[in-house]
Amino acid sequence: MILFRRASEFSLSQLHQVMVLAFSDYVIRMDMPLADFERMIRARGFDAELSWVATDNEQLVGFWFIGKQDAYPGTIYAVSTGTVPNARGKGIASKLFAKVEEYAAQQGYHHVQLEVITSNTAAVKAYEKLGFQTKRNFQCFSLHKAAFADRNSERMPVPADWAEIEPKAAGLWECAPSWQNTAFAIRVLADGVAAYKIEQNGQLAGYIAFTRKTGAVMQIAVAPDKRRQGYATALLTAAFANVNKEALTFINLDEGDETIMQALSKLGATKTLQQYEMHRALQTSTAHGQESMLTTP
Incomplete structure (x- = not known):
């Protein structure tokens, strides 16, 4: 059964491993060492409490790693998102985002942004389906x-x-x-x-x-x-x-x-x-209540 849990429940090594697996067939391979992964997520303001992962029989299969910065009050940032190849097509990414959005809105955040490679049309369409819009071209x-x-x-x-x-x-x-x-x-x-x-x-x-x-x-x-x-x-x-x-x-x-x-x-x-820089307003917890019922395992 697929469960949705906070990333803070898992070790940095486990989070690193699921990201490497999820990006094993990506446009750009991201087989970075653990030390480089730690530097990358720290530099982007990674917050394990705001980040969510999906597990299937205790195995990590998906994630939305979220960051924050004091210079952007009220805004969260998708440090990295992904689903391992054999778990795709089950709606895990959208359900994870629903968890991210619900919890972040409860904590007072009202905006989310991310980047996506323009040639990764599947990911671009998936983010657009979630309501993201392109604000800048990189x-x-x-x-x-x-x-x-x-x-x-x-x-x-x-x-x-x-x-x-x-x-x-x-x-x-x-x-x-x-x-x-x-x-x-x-x-x-x-x-x-x-x-x-x-x-x-x-x-x-x-x-x-x-x-x-x-x-x-x-x-x-x-x-x-x-x-x-x-x-x-x-x-x-x-x-x-x-x-x-x-x-x-x-x-x-x-x-x-x-x-x-x-x-x-x-x-x-x-x-x-x-890359596109894409943005989206976060719904309030009240507006999100009905959707959260659909994403709770």
């Missing part, structure tokens, strides 16, 4: 060191403490970062993230924050009056010099940020995939 890129090697800049970035950059960062943005690239995520990853800045006349002119291990650029921004003057090139050069990778990656950049889209194209970056 692009992902890879910038190879070889394609970037001949670029030079006279600008000289210096190492910086993220706590020094954070209060000034938003003033340089054209679009807000995606959930996994927020200041919250950078703070959680702590020493796993390196930051560099360029200042002019005591003002922040540009900065970059990237993961030391993987070379994922979490944030990069240049002040509006400093763009197209080599600042981004200098910041990316600093990142390459401090990451032992042949490429830097950019995950979920807002397509509406024309400056970064044009800059990465000009610098030789290649698109790797696209």
